[in-house]
Amino acid sequence: MTHNVLVLPGDGIGPEIIAEAVKVLEACKQKFGLDLTIDSALLGGAAIDATGSPLPEDTMAKAKASDAILLGAVGGPKWDTLDMAIRPEKGLLGIRSGLALFGNLRPAILYPQLAAASTLKPEVVSGLDILIVRELTGGIYFGQPRGVRTLDTGERQGYNTYVYSESEIRRIGKVAFEAARARNGKLCSVDKANVLEVTVLWREIMESMAKDYPDVELSHMYVDNAAMQLVRAPKQFDVLVTGNMFGDILSDAAAMLTGSIGMLPSASLDANGKGMYEPCHGSAPDIAGENKANPLATILSAAMMLRYSLGEGAVADAIEEAVSSVLDQGLRTLDIASDGCQIVGTESMGEAVVSALISG
Numbered sequence: 001m002t003h004n005v006l007v008l009p010g011d012g013i014g015p016e017i018i019a020e021a022v023k024v025l026e027a028c029k030q031k032f033g034l035d036l037t038i039d040s041a042l043l044g045g046a047a048i049d050a051t052g053s054p055l056p057e058d059t060m061a062k063a064k065a066s067d068a069i070l071l072g073a074v075g076g077p078k079w080d081t082l083d084m085a086i087r088p089e090k091g092l093l094g095i096r097s098g099l100a101l102f103g104n105l106r107p108a109i110l111y112p113q114l115a116a117a118s119t120l121k122p123e124v125v126s127g128l129d130i131l132i133v134r135e136l137t138g139g140i141y142f143g144q145p146r147g148v149r150t151l152d153t154g155e156r157q158g159y160n161t162y163v164y165s166e167s168e169i170r171r172i173g174k175v176a177f178e179a180a181r182a183r184n185g186k187l188c189s190v191d192k193a194n195v196l197e198v199t200v201l202w203r204e205i206m207e208s209m210a211k212d213y214p215d216v217e218l219s220h221m222y223v224d225n226a227a228m229q230l231v232r233a234p235k236q237f238d239v240l241v242t243g244n245m246f247g248d249i250l251s252d253a254a255a256m257l258t259g260s261i262g263m264l265p266s267a268s269l270d271a272n273g274k275g276m277y278e279p280c281h282g283s284a285p286d287i288a289g290e291n292k293a294n295p296l297a298t299i300l301s302a303a304m305m306l307r308y309s310l311g312e313g314a315v316a317d318a319i320e321e322a323v324s325s326v327l328d329q330g331l332r333t334l335d336i337a338s339d340g341c342q343i344v345g346t347e348s349m350g351e352a353v354v355s356a357l358i359s360g
């Protein structure tokens with residue numbers, strides 16, 4: 001069966017890192033006979049410049065017709081003064097919600113070769129392999145009403161609404177329980193049930209779902225404690241599940257455990273396993289066009305795409321092994337550099353992964 005993949009390079013370093021991921025996918029076609037077509041479309045600032053919209057209709061139509069999507073990153077100072085409604089980030093939120101990509105999987109794996117690149121002590125992070133499951137299309141980022149209003153006193157007041165319906169909690173719970181079942185059977189649900197009613201319901205639903213997963217050990221933790229535990233003893237976790245805003249913050253903290261945000265891939269899935277895959281980082285305008293960006297998070301996102309949406313787990317394994325192999329060779333982009341390693345640029349890193357894949 002032919003897999004139809006859509007790539008959305010986006011802005012900043014997006015086109016540079018996507019180019020390397022595409023080289024790796026092309027190499028997989030050659031080495032494993034992977035039957036894959038790759039189309040591309042505009043999103044974010046690049047789409048605004050070309051069409052006036054951060055999410056053109058053509059892009060949405062191609063995204064709907066594809067089997068999976070690989071995204072670079074969007075945004076940058078050039079578009080920061082535009083109205084909120086037509087900012088690059090609006091295109092990203094639009095495609096996530098338009099495709100109902102509610103399940104965000106963010107693995108944080110520390111490659112042993114990078115233990116020295118983490119800001120935490122090697123013994124705290126070595127061997128780290130955790131998965132954060134973040135709800136992506138609900139919670140306070142989408143809740144209505146929202147805005148800034150003027151009170152009778154004349155004072156302005158900003159407000160947002162934190163809402164989760166039972167069905168939204170159940171569907172992200174299912175993703176998390178099943179991910180935990182496929183890993184080490186430990187799931188920690190993160191909430192703020194001591195203060196927020198919406199997360200009292202969250203905890204109640206997670207607890208009720210646990211009966212259907214007797215092989216998964218469910219625990220609960222308040223988000224403030226979870227933030228502390230992630231930097232104190234992150235290896236106590238296997239899978240964490242949480243809402244949109246808590247997941248946004250905790251997954252960036254988890255990124256630093258692995259040495260660099262340039263190493264972290266992610267998947268955003270719908271109810272049928274179709275997904276959009278992207279590095280956890282942004283468009284890094286400070287290094288865009290300088291051949292300095294680490295392409296490994298994007299290459300690892302392509303591996304996740306093959307595993308979760310395209311049923312090509314063995315090819316995904318081969319990509320991950322090739323990444324590990326280039327790290328063994330001592331090759332490093334600047335963000336993961338340490339003493340005694342060889343600094344390489346974006347293109348050389350991508351080419352090294354291709355060579356390791358072909359010869360592996």
Ligand code: NAD
Nearest residue numbers: 073074075076262281282283284285286287293294295335
């Ligand atoms: P960022 O992740 O782009 O950059 C933060 C820091 O990490 C920078 O110093 C950058 O150079 C570095 N960095 C990021 N990715 C790297 C890589 N692959 N290799 C080496 N270094 C890397 O975050 P930011 O600076 O807060 O945001 C920049 C722009 O990206 C903004 O416009 C923001 O809105 C956008 N953004 C987009 C996404 C997305 O597309 N999913 C996510 C976050 C931020």
